[in-house]
Amino acid sequence: MTSVPAMLRRGLLPLLLLSAAMPLAILGLASIGSDWFFPALLPGTFSLASWRNVVGTGALLGPALLASAALALATGLAAMVFGAFAGSAIAAATGWRRVIGAGAAFLPVAAPPVALATGLHATLLGAGLGSSIVGVFVAHVVPACGYTTLYFLGIFTVREGGHEDAARTLGAGRFDVLRRVTIPMMHRELLEALLLGAIVSWGQVALTLVAGGGSVRTLPLEVIDYLVAGQDQLAATGSLLLVIPPLAAFGLMRLALRNVELVLP
Amino acid sequence: MRGWRWLQLPALLCGALVMACDRVAPEPTSRAIAAQPWDSVLAQARGSTVTWRMWRGDPSINAFIDQWVAPRLLERFGITLEVVPGQGPGMVNLLVTEREAGARGSSDLLWINGATFASLRREDLLLGPWADRLPNARYIDTASVIIARDFEQDPGGYESPWGQVEYALIYDSARVPDPPRSVAELGAWIDAHPGRFTHDQSFSGMTFLKILMYALGGGVERFQGGFDSTAYAAGRDSVLGWVTRHRAGFWRLGATYPAGVAELHRLFANGEIDFSMSNNENEVISKVRQGILPATARPLLLRDGMLANAHYLGIPVNARNPAGAMVVADFLLSPEAQLEKLRPEVWADGSVLDVSRLPEPWRGRFAAQARDPHALSPDSLRRYARPEVDPEYHERLTDDWRRTIRANTPR
Amino acid sequence: MIRRGAGLAAFLVATPVLIGIAYSALASVGLLGPGSTGFSTASWASAFDDPQLLRGLGWSLWVASAATALATMAAVVVAALFRPGTRSSGVARLLAVMPLPLSHLAAGVLGVLVLGQSGLLARGAFMAGWIDQPAAMPALIYDQWGIGLIVVLAWKEFPFLALIAFSLLADRGRALEEAARTLGARGRAVFWAVTWPVLWRGLMPAVVAVFAFVAGTYEATVLLAPSDPLALPLLTMERYTDVGVAKRGEAHVLVLIGLVVGIGAVALHEAARARDRRAT
Structure with a gap:
């Protein structure tokens, strides 16, 4: 006799496999197929035409991919550093300071993007950063910092500072403690925060559109434009490009963390 | 007080917001350009970059702009074309925000019509009048009510016709x-x-x-x-x-x-x-x-x-390169560019020129232009427009x- | 690390949002932005006069609640079932978090391609002979209840919550469960007495963040939602990009309402946590 959990496990595994594999399979087909009308299960014609829009002359998707990647990386790094400091500071606070700190960290996460975007754009324009990639970076950093601050707030709330205290007792300076104790110990958390910040930037639409004045072209913006224009094949190719790099980053992170105790296999 | 250095950025941002609240009048420099002789417009445009804000959703239109228009502009007028995406309401939002912040303009040429033109005119965000001074403007089909009136508004030289379509x-x-x-x-x-x-x-x-x-x-x-x-x-x-x-x-x-x-x-x-x-x-x-x-x-x-309507090109009041924008608008109005745009395998967008006003060989070429076998006939298009x-x-x-x-x- | 920096951190992270709120507040009363003509409360009046507002707000709350609840349940079940130990459960945990980096836009596109009345599900049903035309397929997208949108959003948010759930159980759950077993608790009792509370408390902040995000998300909503009721993010964007600039003020009113929803969720959560702390 098999137990109920075992049966559930056996039933859920194929579903999880489907949820993981389906996006790549379907977007892959849609990106090389056209004449794909009901009730056909497969496209009527196949062509690599949409992939020429990734590299060829006048290609829009390739440059947008690069812009998105640069923004995501820069945003992830900035948000990781900021979040670690802000999260630890708020976690160390007590009483009403802590409540205000946590509330503030929630603000950029809970605010709808348009609420952020318009005011931010006006400010950035005033500062001479409007409609530029730097302005878009600043705009992306705002919600990304909210997420990473919340993330580190959670981590530092449960983390005991015993090792740092020990190092300090042994005479280590503040910088040494950070470099030799905290950072090596928080390897995994820092990388996860980097990825979290990068993903927030990677998926942004409204902030990029408004803060970039439409001139800064990232991958999600190209995909939206193609969808609105009914160019489903190009939209699928763009969507596929949206899926692959984060998946690869995810895989790389797992490799890099081989030696660290991991929740994931 | 180490912390106070951190406060500078937000303080700067707040200051900028306050600045944003009182409107900075646009620089009037560009208005003068519209009055200059064409030769001097051409001379100023040479070696410049024109930033064209337009809808970028159709690959056929993009290919026409990037692979046909852009190289010719560079070769003949020394103009580098930079296309940035943007559409009606978004353009209005952008230009108003730029003006509120007193920021430099981010576009030289806009693809507009109808309500967008009305909004931009109402907010006084368009440069002009300049359109009637383009050399190729003499070929425009001014007798057509579809082209001469943009949603009943007189373009008044604040926008130059580029194409026309029918629903x-x-x-x-x-x-x-x-x-x-x-x-x-x-x-x-x-x-x-x-x-x-x-x-x-x-x-x-x-x-x-x-x-x-x-x-x-x-x-x-x-x-x-x-x-x-x-x-x-x-x-x-x-x-x-x-x-x-x-x-x-x-x-x-x-x-x-x-x-x-x-x-x-x-x-x-x-x-x-x-x-x-x-x-x-x-x-x-x-x-x-x-x-x-x-x-x-x-x-x-x-x-x-x-319903038939025309679409136009306008120059924003904060354009950094109005001379270059005028040269681009003129080239797009040329018989050559209008004919290319008309071809079914390119874009099949209607011409705004009056073929009878054109010199040979263009008159013949327009007449001989092949149409897609499934396209509607020009006669019925005209009858129901x-x-x-x-x-x-x-x-x-x-x-x-x-x-x-x-x-x-x-x- | 910085010991006294909580106030500074809060200030830095909140300032850009406060600037945004200030801008929207000024724009909503006609002092800023396109179509502004000096102080007037007309935008507030006409936004609240529009019956679409309350219905759209209610609909967005329903979709966000349903999607968040579904995603949370799925994350809890998967985390509880696939504990570290065997190889197959490691594979399952990896598969569960795989869609994490997928953007909401791509998720929405997939929703259209799979769930539409002429989508892949419908084509499969046609091949199987269950339906003879698209209209015979139940409407899963653009539907009144937002079924397709809820499914897509829940699927999209599930990996995020699952990742946190895995981490919670690995960090604290294991030790507590062992303690409970040593004290004689068995099977279901361990789950309800130890596993569930650990997951529930640890997941709450993420659940609140997911709810606030989902309630305001535009990309998947525009691709999958019906036009009546019109979801709050769609109504906001429609005003923001309306052909007439006069509607911009209303857009900012709706932006502020969306903000209240997000902040309200956070405030409720903080209040519940405070009560929880007092109770224990």
């Missing part, structure tokens, strides 16, 4: 061999084939409603001569009455409407509905070539009259449709 329904000749050809026939068809017709919520869907308003409200003449609230109220009631009468025969019982024309095309291509529609009578032809619509899809005009009316009709009809039809689903 058309799209049907599948394999599924509906004998389509309805008038508004009355369409209504009967919807009643007889429930669930097979709808329109979208975006600009093109609302334009379809305006076509119904002309047809059911006594013709376009009733609505011409500026916005008239009495004429509008009568027109609106007849359109919304028509929709209510036939709503039960709409797709999903008229309880929901596709967001945009792309969704409408998708439903049509997959056989969920039997009609799509487009602002451009030739879109069906390019979408068939791209494999987005089935090969048997065809354009269709209603005998009650469709109705001009746009004051943009306020569009705005009000959209608003009233949203409130009285869309938000009131019979359940």
Whole structure:
């Protein structure tokens, strides 16, 4: 006799496999197929035409991919550093300071993007950063910092500072403690925060559109434009490009963390 | 106080916001350019970069701009073309924000018409008058009411015509061999084939409603001569009455409407509905070539009259390179560029030139221009073309449709 | 690390949002932005006069609640079932978090391609002979209840919550569960007495963040939601990009309402946590 959990496990595994594999399979087909009308299960014609829009002359998707990647990386790094400091500071606070700190960290996460975007754009324009990639970076950093601050707030709330205290007792300076104790110990958390910040930037639409004045072209913006224009094949190719790099980053992170105790296999 | 250094950035941001609150007047330098002799405009444009803000969603249009227009501008005028995406309402938002912040302009040339032109003029965000001074302006078909009036507004030299299109329904000749050809026939068809017709919520869907308003409200003449609230109220009631009468025969019982024309095309291509529609009578032809619509899809005009309009190029008041923008607009108006744009395998966008005014060999070339076998004939296009009316009709009809039809689903 | 920096951190992270709120507040009363004509409360009046507002707000709250609840349940079940130990459960945990980096836009596109009345599900049903035309397929997208949108959003948010759930159980759950077993608790009792509380408390902040995000998300909503009721993010964007600039003020009113929803969720959560702390 098999137990109920075992049966559930056996039933859920194929579903999880489907949820993981389906996006790549379907977007892959849609990106090389056209004449794909009901009730056909497969496209009527196949062509690599949409992939020429990734590299060829006048290609829009390739440059947008690069812009998105640069923004995501820069945003992830900035948000990781900021979040670690802000999260630890708020976690160390007590009483009403802590409540205000946590509330503030929630603000950029809970605010709808348009609420952020318009005011931010006006400010950035005033500062001479409007409609530029730097302005878009600043705009992306705002919600990304909210997420990473919340993330580190959670981590530092449960983390005991015993090792740092020990190092300090042994005479280590503040910088040494950070470099030799905290950072090596928080390897995994820092990388996860980097990825979290990068993903927030990677998926942004409204902030990029408004803060970039439409001139800064990232991958999600190209995909939206193609969808609105009914160019489903190009939209699928763009969507596929949206899926692959984060998946690869995810895989790389797992490799890099081989030696660290991991929740994931 | 180490912490105070951190405060500088937010303080700067707050300061900028305060600055943003009092409006900075745009630099008046660019206005003078419009008055200079053409040779000096050409000289100033040489070696410059023109930033053109336009809709970038159609690969055929993009290819025409990037691979045909851009290299010629560089070769002949020494102008580097930089295309940035942007559309009507977004452009207005952007230009207003730029002015509020006193920031430098981020575009030199804008692709606009109708309501966008009205908004930009109302906010005094367009440079001009300059359009009538372009050398190629002498070939423009000024007798055509479609080109000479942009939604009844006088372009007044603040925008230069670039192309024209006519609204058309799209049907599948394999599924509906004998389509309805008038508004009355369409209504009967919807009643007889429930669930097979709808329109979208975006600009093109609302334009379809305006076509119904002309047809059911006594013709376009009733609505011409500026916005008239009495004429509008009568027109609106007849359109919304028509929709209510036939709503039960709409797709999903008229309880929901596709967001945009792309969704409408998708439903049509997959056989969920039997009609799509487009602002451009030739879109069906390019979408068939791209494999987005089935090969048997065809354009269709209603005998009650469709809508035709022109699209234009404007120069924003904060343009950094108005001279370059004028040269680009002039090149796009040239017989050569207009003919290329007209070709079905390029874009199939209507020319704004009066062929009889053209010198040879252009006159002959326009006459010999091959058309797609499934394209509508120029004669019927001309016969059913109705001009746009004051943009306020569009705005009000959209608003009233949203409130009285869309938000009131019979359940 | 910085010991006294909580106030500074809060200030830095909140300032850009406060600037945004200030801009929207000024724009909503006609002092800033396109179409502004000097102080007036007309935008507030006409926004609240529109019956679409309350219905759209209610609909967005329903979709966000349903999607968040579904995603949370799925994350809890998967985390509880696939504990570290065997190889197959490691594979399952990896598969569960795989869609994490997928953007909401791509998720929405997939929703259209799979769930539409002429989508892949419908095509499969046609091949199987269950339906003879798209209209015979139940409407899962553009539907009144937002079923397709809820499914897509829940699927999209599930990996995020699952990742946190895995981490919670690995960090604290294991030790507590062992303690409970040593004290004689068995099977279901361990789950309800130990596993569930650990997951529930640890997941709450993420659940609140997911709810606030989902309630305001535009990309998947515009692709999958019906036009009546019109979801709050769609209504906001429609005003923001309306052909007439006069509607911009209303857009900012709706922006502020969306903000209240997000902040309200956070405030409720903080209040519940405070009560929780007092109770224990």
